[in-house]
Structure formats: structure tokens, C-alpha cells
């Protein structure tokens with residue numbers, strides 16, 4: 001019998017620029033529709049780090065030096081990234097569904113996610129956005145714009161922004177209704193547009209929520225059978241990138257916590273994924289989480305690869 005799956009798509013599903021994204025989403029759509037063909041209900045979350053950084057930088061350049069366009073706040077840039085990524089993804093998925101002769105619709109919901117304005121993450125930017133820079137370029141932009149940069153795993157310097165935890169998915173009810181009618185829904189794009197609750201209503205805040213955490217929250221709220229995190233590796237490893245690297249087929253919550261203590265999962269890449277899985281599995285009586293590659297999603301759901309995290 002089919003399962004209700006919440007899928008979180010990683011950076012390799014989308015690429016770094018519009019041309020790349022338009023090509024890559026065709027492959028992404030095939031992997032997603034393979035799961036629909038197997039009879040599963042699929043709900044999709046995705047990242048936006050490169051995209052929101054690119055949009056913000058372009059809007060900032062245009063406003064402050066280029067074309068004199070109005071200044072564009074960061075949450076609006078997040079909303080633009082959801083729209084632009086959702087457009088490419090839904091178009092590709094609609095096309096694949098049609099090719100497969102599956103009578104289902106696919107659409108993206110612009111999704112807001114409430115965060116706590118007192119979240120300590122606002123004091124400590126940690127989420128990489130936009131492109132990679134050399135040390136000199138990063139220092140120059142830091143001086144000009146006051147952005148914070150960090151060195152990212154030997155790959156260069158990247159701007160970081162605060163990444164508060166998701167508290168509530170504002171459009172949850174409409175997502176639930178669309179899913180209930182058998183539609184493929186794209187939601188919590190880029191982790192959702194971060195908003196805080198004020199006396200005047202919801203207000204966007206300059207930050208980027210981790211999409212794996214928001215997808216875990218979505219999976220809990222929708223009582224999904226499985227949280228599926230699709231990234232660039234088939235399996236989670238211990239001693240990653242070391243001579244004694246070992247891939248893990250299955251880990252319990254206790255195993256995962258022990259591996260975290262031992263420092264096996266890199267902060268900013270695999271650690272938030274494993275933590276999101278733990279969050280889902282610990283708070284959902286029958287929930288199981290799976291981390292695997294986009295290409296191997298179907299095989300992993302058939303138990304042929306991937307890392308399962310369960311109670």
C-alpha cells in the first residue's frame with residue numbers, strides 16, 4: 001500500500017542558476033514521479049540557499065548602484081525564491097505526471113512559517129546563502145554591506161544569515177486539503193518564509209529556515225508515514241571522508257544520538273538532516289525517516305539503499 005511521504009529536496013535537485021535549475025528539475029521530477037507511480041502520496045519541501053542569496057544580492061545591487069529599483073526586503077526575496085523554484089518544479093512534475101498517464105495535479109503553495117523572534121539563532125547567523133567567494137572578495141563585501149561570511153568546508157567563503165527553528169506552518173490547512181484530494185503539493189520552500197506573530201499580524205523577518213527542519217515539522221503535522229531527505233549521497237556515513245568510512249543502512253534514535261556525540265555528522269550539512277529525522281521519528285509514533293540520494297529515492301524506498309532512522 002502507498003505511503004504518505006514528505007520529501008525534502010537538497011541543493012543537487014535544483015543547482016545554482018536558472019538554466020541549471022530548469023535542466024536539473026527534469027531529473028528531480030522523474031525521481032519524484034517514480035514515487036507517485038508506486039502509489040505514494042508525495043508532499044515536497046525544498047531548499048533555497050543559493051537562490052535566495054542570488055535574488056537578494058541582485059535586488060540590492062539594482063537598488064543601490066544599478067537601476068535605482070526600490071529596496072527589496074529579505075523575506076520578500078525568500079518569497080521570490082519560493083515562487084521561482086516552485087514554478088520550475090511544478091512545471092517539470094506536471095510534465096512527468098502527464099507522461100506517466102497519472103491523473104494528478106501538482107502546485108506550489110507560497111508558505112509562511114512562524115518563528116520565535118527571541119530564537120537565539122537571530123544572534124548567531126549560521127545558514128549559508130548565495131555564492132562562494134574568495135577570502136578577499138568576502139572581506140570586501142563584509143566591509144561594504146556588513147554581511148557575515150564563514151569559510152565553508154574548504155570550498156570558499158559564503159554569506160550566512162540567521163536560521164531560526166520552525167514553530168508553525170501558516171498554510172498547513174490548505175496544504176492538508178490539497179494533499180487529501182490526491183494532489184502533489186510543493187510547500188515550505190526554502191524552509192518557508194520566516195514570519196513572526198505581532199499585534200498587527202504576521203511580519204516577515206530576515207532569515208532562512210532550514211528546509212530539513214521545516215520538512216520534519218510538515219511531516220509531523222501531516223502525520224506522514226515517512227520523512228524522506230533527498231541529498232547528494234546514497235547513505236549517511238560514519239567516519240565520513242576518512243579511510244575507515246562506513247555507510248549506515250539503519251540507525252536507531254540512540255545510535256544516531258551517539259554518532260552525533262562522536263561528531264560524525266558535519267554541522268551545516270549532514271547534522272541538521274539527522275537532527276530533523278530524529279525530531280520526526282521521536283515525535284511520531286510510527287514515523288520512519290530516510291536519508292538517501294535523489295537518484296536512488298525509489299530503490300531506497302524498496303529497502304535497497306539509503307539510511308533508515310527509526311525508534
Ligand SMILES: Nc1ncnc2c1ncn2[C@@H]1O[C@H](COP(=O)(O)OP(=O)(O)O)[C@@H](O)[C@H]1O
Pocket residue numbers: 009010011012047230231232233235236237238239240264265266268269270271
Ligand atoms: N556523515 C556524513 N555522511 C554522509 N554525508 C555527509 C556526512 N557529513 C557530511 N556529509 C555531506 O553532507 C552533504 C549533504 O549536505 P548538503 O550539501 O548541505 O545537503 P543538501 O543541499 O542536499 O540539503 C553530503 O553530500 C555530504 O557531502
Ligand SMILES: NC(=O)OP(=O)(O)O
Pocket residue numbers: 010011046047048049050128189190191208209210211212
Ligand atoms: N532553506 C534551506 O535549508 O536551503 P538550503 O537547503 O539550500 O540550504
